[in-house]
Amino acid sequence: MGASTDWREYLPEDLPKVLDAALQEFAENGYHGTSIRDIAARAKLSVPGLYHYHASKQDILVALVTTVMNDLTTRCEAALATATTPQDRFDRLVECLVRFHMFRREAAFVAASEARSLDPDQRREYVASRNRVQAMIDEVIADGHAGGVFATPYAKDAGRAITTMAIGVASWYRADGALSADEVVRRQVEFARGVVGRR
Amino acid sequence: MGASTDWREYLPEDLPKVLDAALQEFAENGYHGTSIRDIAARAKLSVPGLYHYHASKQDILVALVTTVMNDLTTRCEAALATATTPQDRFDRLVECLVRFHMFRREAAFVAASEARSLDPDQRREYVASRNRVQAMIDEVIADGHAGGVFATPYAKDAGRAITTMAIGVASWYRADGALSADEVVRRQVEFARGVVGRR
Amino acid sequence: MGASTDWREYLPEDLPKVLDAALQEFAENGYHGTSIRDIAARAKLSVPGLYHYHASKQDILVALVTTVMNDLTTRCEAALATATTPQDRFDRLVECLVRFHMFRREAAFVAASEARSLDPDQRREYVASRNRVQAMIDEVIADGHAGGVFATPYAKDAGRAITTMAIGVASWYRADGALSADEVVRRQVEFARGVVGRR
Amino acid sequence: MGASTDWREYLPEDLPKVLDAALQEFAENGYHGTSIRDIAARAKLSVPGLYHYHASKQDILVALVTTVMNDLTTRCEAALATATTPQDRFDRLVECLVRFHMFRREAAFVAASEARSLDPDQRREYVASRNRVQAMIDEVIADGHAGGVFATPYAKDAGRAITTMAIGVASWYRADGALSADEVVRRQVEFARGVVGRR
DNA sequence: AATGAATGAGCCTTCATTCAT
DNA sequence: AATGAATGAAGGCTCATTCAT
Structure with missing residues (x-):
């Protein structure tokens, strides 16, 4: 399977049952609103059974967030890999972001909203991860502006606006x-193009 | 004081000390991540002292969210009141949304992120409130499109994208x-204009 | 009004409003199941308003129990005062006990059931009071047996059985x-006569 | 072991340690006067350890009351089972009631005095249980009166007086x-016989 | 005389976690 | 590998009581 199509493909999420259970619970009630017993119950495990797989509740959140961010990063890199023109790179990256927040809804939402519940070290890693993706879009926009394709000179602000929009998709x-x-993707990409403007 | 400028003015938030304390805590750690003792400590009150003002932790969240949403709704209505052309109405409404999420950062963020922690009844009221604001922007965009000002025929999607962007401002x-x-406002309005497109 | 009829007469209880409120609450929920706020609310007083009348919750219980026991003792003494024959003394005392537990239902019930919630000193006084009444009936029965009127030689056991029965009346x-x-009185007296037996 | 003697036999109560601890505490201080910590301490368990066995404080009371009432009902039925004449049935039932309140003192006392602390549903069940026992004695007395053995025509009142007396035994x-x-049993049965009268 | 505001201590319950079996 | 039993700490909330006004 070519790397150029990979990033568009979303098989049913295949998380280990504990992570899957935690994901649903965190999405519904948040990290602090979820007890280890809630997770164990949803995973059909006893509480000590759950501890057999993960050392702590925090560990579960970390595993979840790490998985999500790796997936997102990999896909974004793949999306950019085969594109050459700034417009093409922009379109693909936005599409990738939107699709990810559509097809990895809960996971993306949990990562974004529960990052603050991570212990400091892990939070730093999460932020670095987020920043890496943010840097991709910022760079693409800046390049496009430099290349006379995008109107906006505010690459960073526009990039932030666009990722915000994409994350928002996970909410609805x-x-x-x-x-x-x-069609959802098409419209969102169109909005993103509007944000950077044509020249 | 003219109603036309009111909605742009943000005096230092003047919440009762308990609500102010709760706001900071909820913003930092979320509703479930905040204990009633945290709030009491930040408000420099004993725990029962806090219960003298509010019947429950949930009650505090409700008071907070209600206050925020009333403020937002009132300002949005004021912003629209004096404008006549679709473009003007759009610009003012977006500006109003952006300013609100800038100057009522924590409150807006808490309302948006902790709505799910509201009891069902209060959640419904919150959603209705949100929808009222959403309807304003949707209508303005639809009017603008009908009047040949905005390019996008996807008023609802565009409206959602724009409110998402505005909410996002509260995060950074x-x-x-x-x-x-x-300048922040100017750029955000420009992005929003890009989303609906010129005709 | 002659003392000989006094002990049969029960005007509507005329307790100070705080004691009356406390009585109802204690009767329904017990001393430990009642909060000072419950009492204040029922008495239509603020909490500090209540403390204006009584130094503590315990103080209220003491006032209540003391009042009840004084009333009971006084009535029992009055009932015995005008009677001469053992049978007459027995009948009147039983009637007095039964009537008291009928017409001072809640008060008698609270005194009996919440005596254990009294502080040691007050509890001792209560017990002494109870014992005084108990001694009256025991003595009457013993006299009756000595005089060849009552069959039972077990004055103390019979006395206890009879007061128990009388207290029970307050429950239903x-x-x-x-x-x-x-008619209720008549039947209860008949049962009591059965307990001591005819000779 | 013959069913006819079973109801007279009282082995040392063999409650699970939590229920046993709760029983002692409730007997001494009442349901509302007892904290879950008191129970845990007496049971030599930590507080959460206690919750491993029972879902709530109320649950403990329910378990206790249910156990007591089942025991009482079973014994009363057994006591009646082998008797035929009204007098015999009466004597045995009274003996059974008295013995129960002697040898299951605390349990019987707690059930009787803390029934009001039961949640409405459980209280109803308790009352139904009590009524079942009450109906047994009422019926026996009525039968005895109809058969010309007992003098009293007031079966229900006499029945109530007798159960009241029996319950009272638990207090002293x-x-x-x-x-x-x-000897205690003998005297109490004699008193009860006096209540219904000979014909 | 009466009240709003306040509190230390304690309530029942649940938390994340561990350990013997 | 899996579970029942257990716990220190903390959760939200209420207690009886006090005090400034």
Whole structure:
């Protein structure tokens, strides 16, 4: 399978059952609103059974966030890999961000909203990860501006606006919504293009 | 004081000390991550002293969210009140949303992120409130499109994208940042204009 | 009004409003199940307003129990005062006990059930009071047996059985029940006579 | 072991340690006067250790009351089972009631005095249970009256008086008292016989 | 005489976590 | 590998009581 298509493909998430259970619970009630017993119950495990897989509640959040961010980073890199023109790179990266927040809804949402519940060290790693993705889009926009393609000279602000929009998609998108996934993507990309402007 | 300028003015937030303390704590650690003792300590009160003012932890969150949403709604209505052309209405509403999320940062953030921690009834009220604001922007965009001013036919999607962006500002804006407040507003309005497009 | 009829007469209880409120609450929920706020609310007083009348919650219970026991003792003495024959003394004393537990239902019940919630000193006084009444009936029965009127040689056991029965009346008697008060009294006296036996 | 003697036999109560601890505490200080910490301490458990066995303080009371009432009901039925004549049935039932309140002193006392601390549903069940026992004695007395054995036509009132007396025994009986257990029983049965009268 | 505000101590319950079996 | 039993710490909340006004 070519790397150029990989980043668009979303198989049903295949998390270990503990992480899957934790993901659902964290998405619904937040990290602090979820007890280890809630997770164990959802995973159909006894509490000590759960500790067999993970050393602590924090450890579960870390595993989850790490998995999500790795997935996102890998896909973003793949999305950029095969594109050459700034416009192409921009379009693909935005599409990648949007798709990720559509098809990895809960995971993306939990990572974004529960990052603050991470212990300092892990939070730093998360932030670094986020920043890496943010840097990709900032750079693409700056390049596009330098290349006379994008109007906005505020690459960083525009980049932040665009990632914010993409993250927001995780809050409302449902697979069974009125629009097809591709149409949702198309519109979001169009909005993002509007943010950077044409020259 | 003219109603037309009111919505731009942000005096230092003047919450009762308990609500102020709760606001800071919720903003930093979330509703479930904050204990009633944390709030009492920050408010320099004993725990029962706190219960003298509020019947429960949930009650505090409700008071907070209600205050925020009333403030936001009132300002948005004021922002629209004196404007007539679609473009003007759009610009003012976006400016209003952005300013609110800049100068009522914590409150806006807490309302948005802890709505899920509200009891069902209060959550419904919050959602209704949110929807009222959302309807304002959707309508302005739809009007602008009908009037040949805005390019996008996707009023609802664009509206959602724009409020998402505005909410996002609450996550990073700091009064002591590099840009002046007015410059931040200017750029965000420009991005929002890009989302709906010119015709 | 002659002392000989006094002990049969029960005007509507005329307790100070705080004691009355406390009485109802203690009767319904017990001393430990009642909060000072419950009492204040029922008495339509603020909490400090209540402390204006009584130094403590315990103080209220003491006032209540003391009042009840004084009333009971006085009535029992009055009931015995005008009677001469053992049978007469027995009948009147039993009638007095029964009536008291009918018409001072809550008070008698609270005194009996919450004596254990009294501080040691007050508890001792209560017990002494109870014992005084108990001694009256025991003595009457013993006299009756010595005089060849009552069959039972177990004055103390019979006395205890009879007071127990009388106290029990407070648990079920209602002024609006099927039987007239006098009929209830008549039957209870008959049972008591059965306990001591005829000779 | 013959069913006919079973109901007279009282082995040392063999409650689970938590229930046993709760029983002693409730007997001494009442339900509301007892804290979960008191129970845990007496049971030599930590507080959460206690919650491993029971879901709540109320749950403990329910378990206790249910156990007591089942025991009482079973014994009363057994006591009646082998008797045929009204007098025999009466004697045995009274003996059974008295013995129960002697040898299950605390439990019987707690059930009777803390029924009001039960949640409404459980209270209803308790009352139903009590009523079942009450109905047994009422019926026996009524039968005896109909059969010309007992004088009293007031079966229900007499029944109530007798159960009241029996319950009262729980308040004062001590195994190390002056009288033998059998003598206590004998006297109480004699009193009860007096209440219903001979014909 | 009466009240709003306040508190130390304690309430029942649940937390994340561990350990013997 | 899996579970029942256990715990120190902390959760939200209420207690009886006091004091400034």
